[in-house]
Amino acid sequence: MVDAGPSRRDLLKAVAATTVSGLFAPGLVGAQGTTPSRPSSPVNLILYFPDEMRADALGCYGNPLVRTPNFDRLAREGTRFENCHAQHPVCGASRCSLLTGWPASVHGHRSLYYFLRPDEPNLFRYLKQAGYDVLWFGKNDALASQTFPDSVTEWHDSPGSLLRPATRSVAAAGPTTMLLPGGADRRTLPDYLLLQQAIERLERREADRPFCLFLALGEPHPPYRAPEGFDSLYAAADIPQLVPPDLPGKPDFHGAIRRAYGLTTVSDRVLRQVRATYYGQVSYSDWLLGELMEALDRTGRTQDTALFVASDHGDYAGDYGLIEKWPSGLESCLTHVPLMARLPAGAPGMVGRDMVELFDLMPTLLELAGTRATHTHFARSLVPQLHGSPGDPRRAAFSEGGYNVYEPQAFEPTLGGPYAPKTDLQNQHPETVARCAAVKTTRHTFIARPGGVSELYDRAVDPRETHNLIDSRAHASLRETLQVRLMNWYINTTGVPPIDKDPRPTPPYYPPPRQPNDPGALARILDEGADRE
Numbered sequence: 001m002v003d004a005g006p007s008r009r010d011l012l013k014a015v016a017a018t019t020v021s022g023l024f025a026p027g028l029v030g031a032q033g034t035t036p037s038r039p040s041s042p043v044n045l046i047l048y049f050p051d052e053m054r055a056d057a058l059g060c061y062g063n064p065l066v067r068t069p070n071f072d073r074l075a076r077e078g079t080r081f082e083n084c085h086a087q088h089p090v091c092g093a094s095r096c097s098l099l100t101g102w103p104a105s106v107h108g109h110r111s112l113y114y115f116l117r118p119d120e121p122n123l124f125r126y127l128k129q130a131g132y133d134v135l136w137f138g139k140n141d142a143l144a145s146q147t148f149p150d151s152v153t154e155w156h157d158s159p160g161s162l163l164r165p166a167t168r169s170v171a172a173a174g175p176t177t178m179l180l181p182g183g184a185d186r187r188t189l190p191d192y193l194l195l196q197q198a199i200e201r202l203e204r205r206e207a208d209r210p211f212c213l214f215l216a217l218g219e220p221h222p223p224y225r226a227p228e229g230f231d232s233l234y235a236a237a238d239i240p241q242l243v244p245p246d247l248p249g250k251p252d253f254h255g256a257i258r259r260a261y262g263l264t265t266v267s268d269r270v271l272r273q274v275r276a277t278y279y280g281q282v283s284y285s286d287w288l289l290g291e292l293m294e295a296l297d298r299t300g301r302t303q304d305t306a307l308f309v310a311s312d313h314g315d316y317a318g319d320y321g322l323i324e325k326w327p328s329g330l331e332s333c334l335t336h337v338p339l340m341a342r343l344p345a346g347a348p349g350m351v352g353r354d355m356v357e358l359f360d361l362m363p364t365l366l367e368l369a370g371t372r373a374t375h376t377h378f379a380r381s382l383v384p385q386l387h388g389s390p391g392d393p394r395r396a397a398f399s400e401g402g403y404n405v406y407e408p409q410a411f412e413p414t415l416g417g418p419y420a421p422k423t424d425l426q427n428q429h430p431e432t433v434a435r436c437a438a439v440k441t442t443r444h445t446f447i448a449r450p451g452g453v454s455e456l457y458d459r460a461v462d463p464r465e466t467h468n469l470i471d472s473r474a475h476a477s478l479r480e481t482l483q484v485r486l487m488n489w490y491i492n493t494t495g496v497p498p499i500d501k502d503p504r505p506t507p508p509y510y511p512p513p514r515q516p517n518d519p520g521a522l523a524r525i526l527d528e529g530a531d532r533e
Contacts, residue, residue, distance in 0.1 A: 042131070042370050043344060044305040045212040047361070048292060050285045051091065051139065051221040052325065054314030055084070055338045057282045065238065066279045070290035071338070074309060078342030079350035079386050085397035085440055086313045086358040089325050089334040093400075094312040094358065095142035099123045101362045101377030103493050104400045111327070111403060111410040115144045121375040123362045125151040127212050130371040135201060137194045138216030141312075156197055158190040158218060175262030176421045178222040178323055179274050182231035186284060189227055191217040195288050199295040212365070215292070219285045220315070222324050223418065226280030230287075234279045236272035243333075245321025249468030251453045253328060253432040258321050260425040271318035278317040303344055306368055310358060311337040319464070327412075327426070328402030330438040330447045331465055335399045341386055343368075354391030355442055356382060357398070376496045393442075398489050402435040404451075439486045446482035456482070 055061045059068045060075035061082075074080075087097035088104045096102070096109035099122040104110045107120060116122045122143065124134045128151060136155035148155060186192060198213055225231070245258060258264050289309065296302045314334045316322035325334055337358060363381040366372050385391050403410035411430070414423045426433050434451040445465060447455040456469040456479050469475045516522075 041304075042210040043368050044210050044301065045127075045132075045365055045368065046215070046292070046296075046305055046307045047213070047365070048215050048289055048307065048309045049138075049217065050282075050309075050311050051216070051218050052313060052315045053220055053282060053285065053311035053338060054317070054333050055336045056333070057220075057279060057317075058286075058338055060340075061338060065234065065240070067233065067283050068286040070286045070293060071309065071340070073293070074289070074307065074340050074342055075349075075351075077348050078307070078340060078346055079352060081339040081352040081356050081382070081385075083353065083355045083397070083442055084310070084337055084339035084358060084360075085332075085335040085355070085399060086311075086337050087399055089313045089329050089399070089401050090327050091139075091141040091312050097359045098310075098312070098361055099142055100375075101359050101373065101379030102496070103378065103398065105490075106493060106496050110400065112141070112412055114410075115140070115142055116147055117144045118147050118150065120147075121373065121377075122147065122151055123365060124212070124214070126366055126371060126373060127369055128153060130366075130369050131209060132369060133206075133209050133211040135198070135211055135213045136216065137198045137214065138191075139218060140216075142216075156194065159193050175266050176323075176418055177261075177263070177266060177270060177274060178224050178418055179270070179277060180223045180225040182225035182277065182280070183228045184225075186227040186229060186287070191219050191285070191288055192291075195291060199292065202295050202299050202301055205299060205301075210369070212369075217285065217288065219288075220278055220281030222315070224274050224277040224281070224317075224323075226277055227284055230280040230284045231277070232280075233283055234276040236269050236276050239272040239275045239279075239318075242268070242271055242275060242321075243319040243464050243466060247320065247466055247468075249453065249455070249470065250320070251328070251449060251455070253326060253452075254320055254322065256425060256429060256432045257326065257422075260421045261323070262421075263321055263323070266321075271321065274323060275318040278315060306344065307342045308361065308365070309338060309340045310361060312358070313337060324422070326401075327433045328436050328449075330399050330401050330436060332440070332445060332459070333464075335397075335438070335440070341382075343386055346386060347388060350386070350388070352382075352385050352391050353442070354393050355395045355397045355440070356380075356385075356391065375499060378493050396485060396489075397440045398486070399438045399440070400436070401438075402433045404435050405430040437486060437490070439482050439489065441482075444478065444482060446479065446486065448483065448486055 056063055057066055058071045059066055060072040060080055086094045088094040090112060092112040092115060093104040093110050096116055097104050099116060100120065108114060128134050133153045134151065136152045138158055143151060194217065195215065198215055201213065296305060296307065313325060314337060315325055316333060319333050339356065339358065357379065359379040360382050363373060363379050364383055367381045367383045411426055412423050414427055431451060434449065436447060436449045438445065438447040443458065443460050445455065445457040445459060454470050456475060457465040458469065459465065470479065
């Protein structure tokens, strides 16, 4: 669908040129002596959005094994946010938060089947109203179908699916590891085909309107299988020790998943192969990013286009003896996601150390577009950090998960194939997906589970969150502090009222018309003149 609107020239006055100068604060480090300037016209926007990519799977986030030269290049040429966490560990809820700046609980977007409707705000509608062509390539899990026409200019779904038809309805014999044979041609897979459509749009160089290009790709989402050339990049024997299963002080769903999926019989070698294959998918996503960056260089779009990279959530990928994700799983391997950005003429090599949240992308992209959200939200623009200003060292990140037995409408429907154990477990044992919430600072993790095992970790000494301190007397004060902070956050973010108001006076009452007692009156009136024919 194509829509008309203001030209780029009409929008030039919408953004004032601003120069940011000064010293870099401790929360943001970068190249010395650089003073980036902001563009004087609306910048084009690209959001490269892999699915289910944990931050620690990238070289620029400290992984010594995985080959990610293009993610690493983007980090060198722009800004990398070290501590970005998603609002929810499931695709749909996380993406709804990203597009609104709302925690998942504000409007009940807490499952895979409640997306943003026409009466709710979203990033892309704001951009379209500001004169942008919004071009969507890939999976949805964000907007209700009736929301697309007024929010997106043109959209293209994935030519395939996350589970190919041959594997969608057939469950593997034995344990459910979602580990499948790979080896397909990288240029025949859905992500590559979507990317080529997007690159074709870049090559047209249609300059009358700024654009926002959303690449909602499928890798490295399970099933775990990598295309040819990436399926043998990493061997199970080369994978460092995973977080072991059956740790004390973990929520009950850890053991329930392992039993339901048959993972208790799976060897450490197989779990390491899951991780090795996942890393192959990450490297494939990196190769795709390289294709995009080459196209931007070749078309000259690097000079007028801001490129962002982020993901909706992470993946267990063998840690804790688990695979994929879980609706009430709030471990950092599920919430800690990459967030990087490169602006035209922006400063290279910037690293933001303070906590940020995935939904900060919403006001950030709007500010770069010269517009802003008009609804109440809780996200913060990262544009100041992108131009050298410090972050907020006091900030924490908040995540939510799960649903309770009294809200059956939120549960995922039972599915066949490899997802059968997952959806069966949720529906047969709803306590395994009970609601929970987390607060994370640069050092600590606190996860509140009213119906189960709460968790407290000191990531400075326990970065993989293996030793639960929730019952530690030495950490009682810390636990109380984080509990209060989480409670205050809920108090301050719950129940956002709509913008439009209703009149207070009682409306006029108009009594219904009284029907005549004569049942033949209607017929006599309507039949008047019939006897004259």
